[in-house]
Amino acid sequence: MSRILLKLSGEALSKDGKYDDEVIGGIARQVKTLIDNGTSVGIVIGGGNYWRGRSSQNIDRCKADQIGMLATVMNCIYVSEIFRLNGMGTEIFTPFACSSFTRLFAKDDAVAAMDAGKAVFFAGGTGHPFFSTDTGVVLRAAETGADVIYLAKNVDGVYDSDPKTNPSAKKYDTISIDDVVAKGLQVVDLAASIIAKERKIPMYVFDLTEKDSIINAVNGKSSGTKITV
Numbered sequence: 001m002s003r004i005l006l007k008l009s010g011e012a013l014s015k016d017g018k019y020d021d022e023v024i025g026g027i028a029r030q031v032k033t034l035i036d037n038g039t040s041v042g043i044v045i046g047g048g049n050y051w052r053g054r055s056s057q058n059i060d061r062c063k064a065d066q067i068g069m070l071a072t073v074m075n076c077i078y079v080s081e082i083f084r085l086n087g088m089g090t091e092i093f094t095p096f097a098c099s100s101f102t103r104l105f106a107k108d109d110a111v112a113a114m115d116a117g118k119a120v121f122f123a124g125g126t127g128h129p130f131f132s133t134d135t136g137v138v139l140r141a142a143e144t145g146a147d148v149i150y151l152a153k154n155v156d157g158v159y160d161s162d163p164k165t166n167p168s169a170k171k172y173d174t175i176s177i178d179d180v181v182a183k184g185l186q187v188v189d190l191a192a193s194i195i196a197k198e199r200k201i202p203m204y205v206f207d208l209t210e211k212d213s214i215i216n217a218v219n220g221k222s223s224g225t226k227i228t229v
Contacts, residue, residue: 003040003114004218005122005141005149006031007133010049010075012154012208024079028086030214031119035088039218040114042144043121044137045079047071065129072133073098076123089118095127107143114144134188135195142199149201150217151187152208157225158187174226177203187227196229203227 013024031041050071073094080090091113093105102123103109114120125136141149155163156171160183163169177197180187187205188196196203206217206224216222 002038003042003144003146004034005042005044005137005144005146006214007137007149007151008043008045008079008208009153010046010071012152013045013075013079014049019078021082024082025086027079027208027214028083028088028119030212031083032086032088033215034218035117035119040117041119042110042114042140042146043076043079043119044133044140045072045075045121045123046133047075049075062129065125065131069096069124069127072125073102073123076121077101080119080121083119089116090121091118092121092123094122094124096124098124110140111144131191132189134192138188138192138195138199138201141201142195146201149196149203150214151203151205152214152217153205154207154209155205156207156210156223158185158205158227160185172225174228176228180227196227200229202229 008027014020034041047068076092080092083090092102093110094102095105097104105122110120122136122140125131125133126139137149158172158175158180159169161169177193181190181193204217204224204226206213206222210216213222217224
């Protein structure tokens with residue numbers, strides 16, 4: 001049985017300031033197909049669709065990051081319910097207590113839930129400020145023994161510069177994590193890159209908006225970029 005971690009951005013799940021149930025439903029149906037075919041799936045969702053205080057000079061960075069952690073919890077609660085409507089069992093784990101809303105993260109419990117065929121959400125990041133959900137997804141991948149991390153983005157891979165502003169930007173089919181860091185490509189943050197390299201966890205960047213993008217990425221049929229370690 002393979003085990004994967006899927007990273008989704010909060011922005012990708014929203015439209016005009018509201019959750020986009022059509023997009024989330026499409027993600028749910030793809031994840032269900034993977035699980036039904038024997039793949040264990042863990043999911044991390046960013047909190048970028050919420051205002052988190054980063055743009056304010058009046059809010060302490062630690063407090064802003066705490067707001068961001070709670071944003072990811074809200075996203076996971078909402079998305080997990082859409083997953084349930086699509087016929088899946090789900091669990092949400094957080095690194096801090098959230099009353100009965102979530103379960104406190106423990107490696108063995110998370111792995112058991114994934115192996116039982118549930119879609120497992122890892123919310124709340126690492127539970128500490130100054131660490132992004134990039135670090136959170138790589139950390140959970142390392143802890144649960146994931147084979148690969150899939151990074152769903154709004155671009156179809158890794159480029160040597162921003163393809164939105166540079167029409168001549170070069171896309172990589174494959175690139176090492178060392179080159180990602182050396183070239184400053186910012187696919188994931190430095191802390192996440194170091195953990196992925198040390199634990200030898202490859203990553204794959206793909207465009208979430210393409211039809212059946214998640215299934216195609218997992219089955220090696222995507223035109224995205226593989227990041228080797």
